[in-house]
Amino acid sequence: MWSDRVITALDAPDWAQAREMLDRLPEENRRVKVGKQLFTRSGPRVVEELRDRGREVFLDLKYHDIPNTVAGALRAAADIGAWMVNVHASGGPRMLEAAREALEGSEARPWLIGVTVLTSMDARELRAVGVEGDPENQVLRLARLAREAGLDGVVASPMEVPMLREELGPDFLLVTPGVRPAGAGADDQRRAATPGRTVADGADYLVVGRPLTRAEDPARAWSSLIAEMDAAAGGT
Numbered sequence: 197m198w199s200d201r202v203i204t205a206l207d208a209p210d211w212a213q214a215r216e217m218l219d220r221l222p223e224e225n226r227r228v229k230v231g232k233q234l235f236t237r238s239g240p241r242v243v244e245e246l247r248d249r250g251r252e253v254f255l256d257l258k259y260h261d262i263p264n265t266v267a268g269a270l271r272a273a274a275d276i277g278a279w280m281v282n283v284h285a286s287g288g289p290r291m292l293e294a295a296r297e298a299l300e301g302s303e304a305r306p307w308l309i310g311v312t313v314l315t316s317m318d319a320r321e322l323r324a325v326g327v328e329g330d331p332e333n334q335v336l337r338l339a340r341l342a343r344e345a346g347l348d349g350v351v352a353s354p355m356e357v358p359m360l361r362e363e364l365g366p367d368f369l370l371v372t373p374g375v376r377p378a379g380a381g382a383d384d385q386r387r388a389a390t391p392g393r394t395v396a397d398g399a400d401y402l403v404v405g406r407p408l409t410r411a412e413d414p415a416r417a418w419s420s421l422i423a424e425m426d427a428a429a430g431g432t
């Protein structure tokens with residue numbers, strides 16, 4: 197079902213406004229993402245409220261710290277019932293391995309995903325933090341690290357999906373923010389593509405925020421997103 201492949205980013209200032217966002221979207225939108233702003237303001241009860249409403253929660257806190265600290269945070273994320281969690285792959289192999297080990301034996305183990313290069317960054321910005329070359333090379337390097345450490349997949353932009361599929365095979369999860377319907381503004385995203393292209397290229401999950409949550413009619417925006425995904429996959 198295409199609806200299960202969309203993760204809606206509930207980027208709201210607090211739970212009351214996140215709930216309003218959710219209420220304007222169809223019930224079939226089962227997968228949602230809680231990020232730093234909402235979690236920092238309203239805390240773990242947001243995950244509980246969303247689960248009570250039948251939603252699966254990608255807890256997008258992008259942990260990036262020493263191995264021991266990341267491991268502890270991930271155990272806490274699993275305890276509160278996150279369905280998907282993530283860490284920055286640039287935290288390095290020992291941190292990634294500690295992350296994987298921390299989740300072993302969790303009652304309901306969340307998917308563990310590595311963030312590669314933020315979709316807001318282009319080659320110029322990467323250079324500013326000391327990484328030469330184009331984002332694709334760095335994405336591949338970090339995705340390989342994530343896979344070697346036993347993570348389930350990576351966050352990357354839609355533009356890297358064909359390359360990652362070819363290099364890492366069909367079973368490694370590709371989670372893609374930076375999705376923009378044709379004609380929509382890119383906002384602060386720099387490596388973006390349309391939902392149709394993202395699906396046709398083989399992404400597993402599309403993370404979509406503002407194009408849905410800031411649409412005048414979020415339910416209509418949802419329907420056209422799903423229709424575009426369906427058409428791109430040949431109506432399967």
Ligand SMILES: O=c1ccn([C@@H]2O[C@H](COP(=O)(O)O)[C@@H](O)[C@H]2O)c(=O)[nH]1
Pocket residue numbers: 205207231311313314315316351373374375383385403404405406407
């Ligand atoms: O590289 C990344 C990693 C995470 N994100 C998050 O995804 C959503 C995208 O929201 P839009 O409104 O559709 O741009 C947002 O919550 C980011 O924190 C990302 O964009 N890029």
